[in-house]
Amino acid sequence: MRLILGLDPGLAATGWGVIVAEGNRLRHIAHGTVKTSATAPLAERLVALHDGLMTVIGDHGATEAAVEEVFVNANPQSTLKLGQARGVVLLCSARAGLPVAEYATRLVKKALTGVGSGSKDQVQAMVERLLPGVKVVGADAADALAVAIAHAHLGASLRKGLL
Template identity: 75%
Template sequence: MRILGLDPGLAATGWGVVMADGNRLRHGGHGTVKTPAAAPLAERLAALYDGLMGVMAEQALDEAAVEEVFVNANPQSTLKLGQARGVVLLAAGKGGLMVHEYATRAVKKALTGTGAAEKPQVQAMVERLLGGVKVSGADAADALAVAIAHAHLRTSIR
């Protein structure tokens, strides 16, 4: 099972691929799709879509797991994050993937045992679970964490 984990963001959307064979996990790749900050919103969303479709074209994927949006204090930031998340869901859907969504606390709990884990703790656990792979960037680490959480939780979903 090849799982694409996605951590939505307008400036940077993290992606990570995990191959799950029973309880065994292997790293399949990771990265970040970035959008130009000075570009109009529509262009940024289009760039995000194109970037994700490129990632999916390079990978033979079975399912996708997406981190749910949290509400910011700034309503404009929350709205833009929601729009980026919509593009992430659209791209995964257009890529023919079954999409599963997870709350941030559920992902942290699945990896570390506590929903209140800090980002460095989550990244360290991702690297440990994937055989010492060095993950570049917090967005990619979060995306891999979502994929790993889905790998662990997918049997209970069915």
């Protein structure tokens, strides 16, 4: 049994989702979003993100983490802030002793929808289909659950160096 924490980094909102993977069977545990105040200074926002993620990790006892990689925005400042938030996500996971896998957005979309250019709506629909009975609240949490699901299916290939 693997308890996987999926993370979709963002400074304003970092999505998270926890699933159990037993072979090919998946089960939803929890999901949500850690939000920061847009009016707070950057350092305070990073601390809030850290504290929120450490609470999520402590509450759910994941055994491994999967993080979506950063894409480059047209705005360099936005990309830098996203990178800083991603650094906090990686730090929290590593600080908790979780092995961390990283996945490109296109690979996550391909793992769930069959195409790397799948829309956010398609990804969320597949998350809800693969985790029956779950109504995902928010695109960030849906993306985080998608990363966790992709890791559940692709993790063995990643560990074997096939991806």
